[in-house]
Amino acid sequence: MVDQERSSSVRDFVAWEPVLRLMLGGDAHRRAGRSARVAGRIGRSGWSLAHPGRMSAAQQTAVEDIRRALARDGVEEVAFRAEVRPDGRTGLGLVWPSPAVEPALGYPDLGVLVLVEGARAEPWRQLPDPLPGVASAPSADLELLERTLRERLPDAVGATEEEIAAAEARLGVTLSDEMKVLYRVIPRWEDWRDDHAAMERVNTAVGCEFSALEHLYSADGAMRHPGWDLAATDAVDTPPDAAVQGLAGSPGWIGFGTNGGDEFAVDLTPGPGGYFGQVILIDHEQSLGAELVADSLTDFVLGRMREEQPDRRRDRPPAVATVGSRYGHGHGHFETVEAAAHPALEVLSVEARDGGPFSRGPFSLAPVACLPRLRTLTAFPGTLADPLEVAGLTGLEFLELGAEEWRVLLDAGAVPRTLKAAAVKVRDQDHLPVVDIANEILALWDRPRIVQTLLEGDLGPAA
Template sequence: MVDQRSPSHSLHDFATWEPVLRLMLTGDTQRRAALPARVAGRISQYGWSLAHRGAMPTATRIAVEGIQKALGRGGVQEREIAFRAEVQPDGSTVLGLVWPSPAVEPAVGYPDLGVLVLVESALPEPWRRLPAPAPGAPAASADLELLERTLRERLPDAIGATEAEIAATEARLGVTLTDEFKVLYRVTRARWEDWDHEYQDQADTAVGCELAAMEHLYSVDAEARHPGWDLGATQAPCTPPDAAVQALAGSPGWIGFGSNGGDEYAVDLTPGPGGHTGQIILVDHEQSIGAELVADSLTDFILGRTRQEGPALRTDEPPSAATVGAGGLATVRAAAHPDLEVLSIGMPDGPPFSLAPLTGLPRLRTLSASPGALADPLELTGVTGLEFLELGAQEWRVLLDAGAVPRSLKAAAIAVRDQDHLPVVAIANDLLALWDRPRIVETILKGDLGPAT
């Protein structure tokens, strides 16, 4: 969808973008060779992604800051505007501005568009994954009497939760809390109004973290840890047979009860095969999958007997994520096996790759292929169950024209090479139309940057 209007008149002016384009054309060799030059980037209200190394000239910085201010005035706060330009040797330039869309997720590695979210609010499979059954038992170190005695000695004036409050919390969370956890909250319900600031610090020291009130206990939410489709679709977490903690983004059985000021402590009711029910884990805010084992039991945690999970056992099972070409495996057949989930295909050293070995693989959900890497994109008809697909513009056009775009997709990306810059939005909108998603609005500006020097 091409729009000649813009949310801001200043952003609609080619002169606003001219310093940015000139910066990105620094060292331009294409136009010196009488070929078109193509550039792309993103600018948000709080940052930018421009293909340029080194210091930014003052004029360019002023231009970028002006674009950022214009984005704020236009009500596009914390969103990015993508741009792409084709500059002819004589300087005539076509500049496309791609406006934020609810159907496009800005992503690292996709400078002039992003990931198309074909199904609203969809998440990659690892962020929808539920915990496996957890037959684990409490650790031998769980000692209810020692735990209660220690807490009461440290918090003699604390007000504890009633049995009714504990039962209500279990009903709200949909879980049965461990006996250790009930002991903790029978001693202190951890409400801020029960104590002054000094006593709050004493309570946090007594427990070993910033303790949440019982009514604020929560299940760690996988969706809140979603890093975006560009990173999430390529993740293939697995739980080794000796792991204490399951490789999950979140679990109804990870009950957050405190923090260290940034990361979350949780009691684990769905441990891994080598873990214990009621173990204490740390959910790192910088990670999107998994958690770190901190203590085998709440008793250990309160007493400061912390530990770390040892290395997982090695297995001879083939990897669930693989790369073919570009320094990876030599053939698609070498990567294909029933447990394969994620496959990335780079440019081959020889002929393009056939996808025939992938036919019928039951768990393959993500496929990313560089433009020109596939012998026949229509071989994708034999690959069922894909939820994320990244292809070049020409490969997408083949699928669209043949009516062969996999309808199992939840998200998609268009890998852009130089000659594909201009048609990318039209292809993206054709894909979005198949799922009746909002189309992308693109503003086309024309100007003249003068001949290459």
């Protein structure tokens, strides 16, 4: 869909000339007589541009001018793609935000097409496995915990039973006995929220930047949802002896404090090797799983922390596999699709060939056609022997292919209807037709189309 009615400075070619010149850099393609293609994103909160070297003050000004124009127009972000011919004639496509497109973090690609409104990748839909009869740790000592806290906070007046019950009702969980002891002793928020010294005493008494009872929350998957471009290629992994379930989040992860960046939570839904009420750390730089830091709140308050546990995931076939990797052998990296195939495989990525021992291909998908859990396939352009083999992957919910591969599927009416999201990999491809392909995909699910403004201009011949 091409928009013919928009009119403002950001929709004028002249506003984009400095940015396009920045991204052309040394302009080696045009000096060699070939067209140059560039792409990027500019938004009100930042930008993603592939350009050589550091930006000059004039180039930064050009980007800031576009950002200000977007703010004036009430537009959050614009993606752009341009083809610059050797003689300077330039076609520029501006792609406007769409409710059906989720921007791809850190990349100038079109983004992810969300085919089912509100859909999330499978790891973010997973709930904790129930473990009936899981026990508290032997170190959980209610008397010792209360005595220690009262010694550290001798004049504190904590929450009442009614206030604790109200917090449980709000969270939809029953707090551990240790948590109830903790909040029976820790003073109410109104007693220390405006008193920095009192706040420090509370934090020191507990061992972290503490959250009052009314600020307790469930650290569920929604708070760590990274978007389809990352979430679709990840997988929940909970080894049989794991203390913590490898989830994005859980209604039983009750956040009660931080270390200044990461979240401490009491875990009411532990892994098969864990304890009810153990303390975990939810790393803000990770999307899945959490680290066990103490077997109990008693241990946590007394400073008896657990040592880092060994990673035993390498003992089992990986749920996420890469074929044709340029980075050599390693856990999850394979030379062939046959080597990567196993019943627990959920995510398969086929990367561009780059010489060396991993230069075999293009690859057939036949070895993974019957795998029961395969839900994500990403493939660089030109890496599939027969794109129509994608139609045999009956459980796919996310598919990322090059523009030519999508063209094959669309022409054959073979796009898997199980998909919840999709992406067109456009790096090293002709960028401008991508929106048309994306809109064909969206039309199959009757989703809103992407609007693109096409501009023409002249940057002059290569220097």
